[in-house]
Amino acid sequence: MARSPCCDETGLKKGPWTPEEDQKLVAYIKKHGHGSWRALPKLAGLNRCGKSCRLRWTNYLRPDIKRGKFSPEEEQKILSLHAILGNKWSAIATHLHGRTDNEIKNFWNTHLKKKLIQMGFDPMTHQPRIDIFSGLPHLIALASLKELMEHHPWEEQAVKLQAELAKLQHLQYLLFQAQSSLPICTEMDTLHFMDSISSLKDNPPFNNSTNLLEIQNPQTLPPLGAGFSHLPGLESPLDNIKEVVQSNSKFLVLSQGDNSPTSPWLPSSLSPSPRLLPAASARMLNEAMATNPEEGCSNSSCGGWNNIASFWPDQLLVDDPMFHEIAN
DNA sequence: AAGGGGCCCAACCGCAGTGAT
DNA sequence: TATCACTGCGGTTGGGCCCCT
Secondary structure, X not given: OOOOOHHHXXXXXXXXXXXXXXXXXXXXXXXXXXXXXXXXXXXXOOOOOHHHHHHHHHHHHOOOOOOOOOOHHHHHHHHHHHHXXXXXXXXXXXXXXXXXXXXXXXXHHHHHHHHHXXXXXXXXXXXXXXXXXHHHHHHHHHHOOHHHHHHOOHHHHHHHHHHHHHHHHHHHHHHHHHHHOOOOOOHHHHHHHHHHHHOOOOOOOOEOOOOEEEOOOHHXXXXXXXXXXXXXXOOOOOHHHHHHHHOOOEEEOEOOOOOOOOOOOOHHHOOOOOEOOOHHHHHHHHHHHHHOOOOOOOOOOOOOHHHHHHHOOOOOOOOXXXXXXXXX
C-alpha cells in the first residue's frame, strides 16, 4: 500500500511548537473544529503537517487535559490497568480522565517501570523476577560471611543460599505490597491457602459452578501459614486472611491470572483452580464495568465485560484492605 | 562556575486499521 | 477486490533541564 507523504513533505516545519503556532491552532479548532487534519494546517495558516497538528492538539492543547503530577490513585490505577491491558496506552488513558496516552506512556517508562524493576518485578508480566541477578547483592553479602564459607559443606551452603534468595524475593514482594497499599497475596500463598481449605473433611469443597466456597466451621481451619515452612522464620501473609475467613461464613473466590500484586486476573487463564483477587483491582474493575457497561476490553484475550461478568457475579463486593468478598 | 550525565517529556516515525471509491 | 487517503496507536528520539561533582 502506498504511504501517504504527510510529514515527509519538504518545507514543513518540525520540532517544538511556538506560542504563536499554538494560538493559531487553538483559535482555528475553537472556531471550526479540527475537521480533516490534513487540510487543517493550510486553513489555519500553519506550516505544519496535519499529523503534527493533531498530536499537538490531542497531547497538549486540548482544553480538558489535566497536567501536573500523577496522584497515588492514578499511579495505582495505571499499574492495575497495565497488568490487564498491557501497553495499550490509549485504552488505559480512557480510564484516567484528562490524561493522554502519551503522558501515561511517558510516566510508565520513566517512573513505574523502574519502580517495578527495583521491587524485583518484571514490568511486562508483573510477576516477581526469578533471575539470580536480582538477588546478587544479597548473595555477595552472604558469600562474604567467613563462617558460612569455612564451616559448612557446599551442599549446605547451596541450600542456605537458595533459602536466602527465596527470602529475599519474598521480602521484595512484601515491600512492594506495603508501598503500593495492595493486599498481600501471591499465587503460592493462594495455592497453600486453598490446599489448607480443601483438606478440611467437614467442609464442602470449592464449588466450581458458583465460584462460592462455604465454610461451615471456620474455627477448624488449619494454620494458614503452614505452606511457608520452607522459609524458616518468615510468617505467611495469609495469617491476615485467616481472620477474614473465620469471621464470615461465605467466601467468594475468583480466578487470578498470575501472582503479581498488580495483575488481578487474566481471563484467558480462568481455570477450575480457584484463586483470590486483589481487592483494589477488583474494585477498580467493578467501577469500570459500572461506568462503561457497553465497553469491551481491547485485550484480545479478554472478550469484553460480558465475559468477565459471567465469571464475576453482580453481588461481588470487594472491600479494602483484605479479601472481604462476601457473596450475598 | 563549568561541564558531564541522567532524567523527563514533547514530538516524531512508521505501521496498522478503517472507510471511501 | 484493490487502491488510496486518512486517522490512531505504540515505540523511539532528542533537546532542554536539573543535579551532582
